[in-house]
Amino acid sequence: MNIKNNSHLNDTQLINGFWYNEYANLQYSDVKAIKVIQNKLFLEHFNYVINNSPFYKNLYSSIGLDIDEIKTIDDIIKLPFTKKNDINNDFICVDQEAIVDLSLTSGTSGVPTIIPLTSKDLARLAFNEEIAFKIAGVTSSDTMLICAAIDKCFMAGIAYFLGGVKLNARMVRAGSNDSAQSWEMINFTDATVIVGVPSLIYRIGQYALKNGNDPAKSKVRKLIAIGEPIRNKDLNLIPVAAQLEKMWNAKIFSTYASSEIATTFCECEQQQGGHVRPELNVVEIVDGNGNNVEDGNVGEVVTTPLGVTGMPLIRFKTGDVSFIIKEKCECGRKTKRLGPILGRKNQMLKYKGTTIFPESIISILEGEPRFHSGYVEAVKNNDGTDRVILYASLSDNDVNEDKEPDWIREKLRAKIRVAPEVKIISQNHANNKIYQFDKKRKRQTFFDKR
Numbered sequence: 001m002n003i004k005n006n007s008h009l010n011d012t013q014l015i016n017g018f019w020y021n022e023y024a025n026l027q028y029s030d031v032k033a034i035k036v037i038q039n040k041l042f043l044e045h046f047n048y049v050i051n052n053s054p055f056y057k058n059l060y061s062s063i064g065l066d067i068d069e070i071k072t073i074d075d076i077i078k079l080p081f082t083k084k085n086d087i088n089n090d091f092i093c094v095d096q097e098a099i100v101d102l103s104l105t106s107g108t109s110g111v112p113t114i115i116p117l118t119s120k121d122l123a124r125l126a127f128n129e130e131i132a133f134k135i136a137g138v139t140s141s142d143t144m145l146i147c148a149a150i151d152k153c154f155m156a157g158i159a160y161f162l163g164g165v166k167l168n169a170r171m172v173r174a175g176s177n178d179s180a181q182s183w184e185m186i187n188f189t190d191a192t193v194i195v196g197v198p199s200l201i202y203r204i205g206q207y208a209l210k211n212g213n214d215p216a217k218s219k220v221r222k223l224i225a226i227g228e229p230i231r232n233k234d235l236n237l238i239p240v241a242a243q244l245e246k247m248w249n250a251k252i253f254s255t256y257a258s259s260e261i262a263t264t265f266c267e268c269e270q271q272q273g274g275h276v277r278p279e280l281n282v283v284e285i286v287d288g289n290g291n292n293v294e295d296g297n298v299g300e301v302v303t304t305p306l307g308v309t310g311m312p313l314i315r316f317k318t319g320d321v322s323f324i325i326k327e328k329c330e331c332g333r334k335t336k337r338l339g340p341i342l343g344r345k346n347q348m349l350k351y352k353g354t355t356i357f358p359e360s361i362i363s364i365l366e367g368e369p370r371f372h373s374g375y376v377e378a379v380k381n382n383d384g385t386d387r388v389i390l391y392a393s394l395s396d397n398d399v400n401e402d403k404e405p406d407w408i409r410e411k412l413r414a415k416i417r418v419a420p421e422v423k424i425i426s427q428n429h430a431n432n433k434i435y436q437f438d439k440k441r442k443r444q445t446f447f448d449k450r
């Protein structure tokens, strides 16, 4: 089944992604019916990959995998994992002419990877994002401010744009750099929804407040938070996210995605974890040995994005750590939910016998009025354990830098049982360090020197 075989589809059909629309209500079907459809879609995907992907053909033959052993979706655990740095041109399944967009991954570690998209992949992204926005309660009456880059080969921006268009909402392509301009666009267009990283949405609000305006009085009522988690493990909002809801008088929804995953897991109106998308992705959570863990247990998120034709992946290890919420959601959808991303697997810190993530240290302090900003640094001790240092700047910038206030450690101990070393720095020092990489879409609050 080569993409060329889809040439009988006309452009409108491709962009509308009509073959997916039949799955739009799958989320409300019973668990058994969902599994039947997912099984069918997985086998189609697997079949496409083994017939078209040079990488997977070689990989499976090199390990002596008997393809006939993969009879149902439950056999997925027999397949090896794919890691981010495995990805190369051998993953591409289509001819050059079938490629309509070249996306690049953000390249958080090293060289960016090219992800070629076919028109079917673009239609799949549009369907994916349309349903994700609908899950969060966005409708065709909304005007959406997209605070994500649509240029520079980023996949996310174009996915939001296509999804919003498919939903028939009005799209305002604000980009991710300029909080002053974004605030003006909000007023100019009467935007009702902002899609962006929480720290950027916060900066836009701060800009408004500094200029004598109140973001809570704008028309914005929904914030779709991308790129950074907004909840802790108990699904409660982290302080900065709670502040955002108050600042904007809006509800905040988490959405998790990446270029490789090519699927969005968005929260519904219950705001309790992102609904997984069985028609678009097989999601597994695995432990350190690569074994699937029970629902509810924490491990690495592994995904198999279904129906991708340009550069399909099977069992992609995301490096993100989370868990599946098995309890039924009160919204009535029967799909499982993915919990908040607790951190990156390779950023996990072993500190005083406890496992902690750098993000959780920062997120505990954000929202505390005495805390301004900060970052975490980790170095390796001689005995193999991690030395963790929190560099914190305070709201009162004039506090003596030699004297570390007790409340920081007390607050951290109360939440994560341990407290790292604390060094007080100036606000300027903190900001320069966190935002030093202008080209990155996100700030950096962890520096790994292990």
Ligand SMILES: [Zn+2]
Pocket: 268, 269, 270, 275, 329, 330, 331, 332, 333
């Ligand atoms: Zn729900």
